Amino acid sequence: MSTKLKIGLFGFGCVGSGLYEVLNQSKLLNASIEKIVVKDLTKKRSIPASNFSYDPASILDDPTINLVVELIDDAEAAHEIVTTAIRKGKNVISANKKLIAEHLAELLMLKDQYGVSFLYEAAVCASIPVIRNLEEYYNNDSLTGIEGICNGTSNYILTRLNNELKSLPVGNQAFELILEDAKKAGFAETDPTLDIDGFDSKYKLQILILHTFGLKTIPEDVLNLGIRHIKTADVLFAQEKGLKLRLVSFARKIEGKVVAFVAPLFVKEDSFAYDINYEFNSVSIEAHFSDKQVFIGKGAGSFPTASAVLSDISALQYDYKYEYKKLFNSTSDLAQDFDIKVFVSAENLAALAKIKLMEVEEEFTSLKYAYKVGRINISQLTHNFYRNNPDLFLAFYGESEIKLQISNELNH
Ligand SMILES: NC(=O)c1ccc[n+]([C@@H]2O[C@H](COP(=O)([O-])OP(=O)(O)OC[C@H]3O[C@@H](n4cnc5c(N)ncnc54)[C@H](OP(=O)(O)O)[C@@H]3O)[C@@H](O)[C@H]2O)c1
Structure with missing residues (x-):
């Protein structure tokens, strides 16, 4: 009844x-x-x-x-x-x-x-039915990773930067121009900080981590790097290598630990994120036995979001509750110490020189723009990274480029 x-x-x-x-x-x-x-x-x-x-x-x-x-x-x-x-x-x-x-x-x-x-189904990617799926369908400990494009505003900006690169003003002006368009179209807030600095994506990732791996986190636990300082030359760099930049909410079990962050990520053509364009959201769930499932849908908007709330109301008619089974059986915790391959660029060459990378594998310097590609330890990147380094843009390479520092992890 x-x-x-x-x-x-x-x-x-x-x-x-x-x-x-x-x-x-x-x-x-x-x-x-x-x-x-x-x-x-x-x-x-x-x-x-x-x-x-x-x-x-x-x-x-x-x-x-x-x-x-x-x-x-x-x-x-x-x-x-x-x-x-x-x-x-x-x-x-x-x-x-x-x-x-x-x-x-x-x-x-x-x-x-x-x-x-x-x-709270609507809180994560609005119309995409991910929370109840994680609770009910993936109700065991076989999940190995979850990645999402969870913020429509950032994805809209990154899509337009990629698609309209040749006709946009150069440098960071292109980003500013598209952000203004997004505000006029009504889907970027007057204060877009939460969207473009990755906070909104991080809040959603924290909820996904809870339902995927059974880990409770606070916002300070998860690094978020946004897209505020992206320049047209960064997008060109990606394009020349057949890659796209996407702001990805990333959480994956690596050697028993959960590596989690929100950052601009270079994605390849075979990534779920490559063809997610404009304001669309997507979530990719990976499990040991079922491999990868990808959800795509509207992550915002009046009716798409209301439909997720409606689904919760419908579930409540039958006294539905999240059981949080994974919370009680969780065996992993967040990785605190890992290094990852990154791309860092700046128009201010002195600002870039201050960033020390390990195993530098590529560098470029001209009068007005420079970048380098190498490895960085996650401890060097804090939430204040961009506040302290306002001239830099930073993007991560994917999963295969993450190395856990196992010996240090054991000391934590
Ligand atoms: N918009 C989306 O696409 C979307 C998608 C997913 C999740 N969400 C989430 O859904 C929630 C609502 O977003 P929204 O876009 O609908 O916001 P919105 O259009 O700005 O509407 C906010 C509503 O909240 C009311 N309000 C604000 N403070 C209040 C208070 N102290 N007491 C009572 N009412 C108060 C406002 O009242 P007045 O009408 O009197 O100003 C207004 O009706 C947010 O948490 C948002 O993150 C939104």
């Missing part, structure tokens, strides 16, 4: 209003939106004002509401809403990857303590 779900909805923006429509069109669900809480009293709404409240307590203190759907764009306020709802014994659905990635341990502890369900 399905449970009648009485929904308290927080947020009526892109995703919240999409959910309202999608839910209205879904005749099979035994669920109804009872109340909607938003923030801005002055905003014009597409449905009558009588549907809205501005007081979170109108949902949180209502004992008849058994499901809170949190679709707001403020991770701190979302934390308050979600934790309060759980403490009041309500099931919760959220699409907020930042909230989940930053408070993973607390949220898992709370939902167990209060015996409720906390679902």
Whole structure:
């Protein structure tokens, strides 16, 4: 028997209003939106004002509401809403990857303590059904790797840089120009930091790591390097070698450890990422016996994201909960010490000279642009790398170029 779900909805923006429509069109669900809480009293709404409240307590203190759907764009306020709802014994659905990635341990502890369900399929690549697949289909320890193109804005920029290289202004100006286009088209935020610096991709990767390898991480555990400093010469370098640059969320078991990062990656024609273009997202899952499966879909947008929320609502009708089997059986931890082949470039030659690489295998210097290719230890790359090195662009080579420092790992 399905449970009648009485929904308290927080947020009526892109995703919240999409959910309202999608839910209205879904005749099979035994669920109804009872109340909607938003923030801005002055905003014009597409449905009558009588549907809205501005007081979170109108949902949180209502004992008849058994499901809170949190679709707001403020991770701190979302934390308050979600934790309060759980403490009041309500099931919760959220699409907020930042909230989940930053408070993973607390949220898992709370939902167990209060015996409720906390679902978040929409938080990772929106319409791509990856979390429940990792939980249900890949519910054993045979997974060896997961990689994703998890941020549409960065992928849109990288695709256009690659496809329109000859007609774009040179240097980093091309990136700036395409970023402005993405803002005008409405899919890059006014402050695009989370997208282009790889934070958004990292939050999603943290959730994927939890459901793939059973590892709880905090944002500081996973390196994220973005694409802010990419120049047309970097894209040309890739093209001349038959490669493309893609911002990849990467997590893979290597010699028993999980190597994880978000970084621009050179991808070959046989990579899942090579043909993922513009704002599309993709996730590639690798397992011992089933080899590789690739999901492709829309990682953002009103209806695609709402459809993932709808799927969670549907699952909740039958009291679905994530079981986190891998969390309890996990035998691996994150690799802290590995080195990897990298490409580093700059227009400021002095800035590049400061970066010391091992086993340099290629170097190029002209008056206005230089690069080198060699190996670097991950410990030299921190989240502040670009803040401290504003003239550099850095990209990683793939899995075959990662070497774990086993002896040092054992000392950790
Ligand atoms: N957009 C996508 O394609 C997409 C894809 C995947 C995941 N997500 C996630 O989905 C969530 C919502 O994104 P969105 O794009 O729908 O955002 P949005 O269009 O900016 O809408 C945000 C909504 O949240 C409301 N809000 C903000 N702070 C609030 C508060 N303290 N209390 C109550 N309501 C509050 C706003 O109220 P007002 O209307 O009064 O301003 C607005 O209705 C975010 O976590 C986002 O990361 C979005």
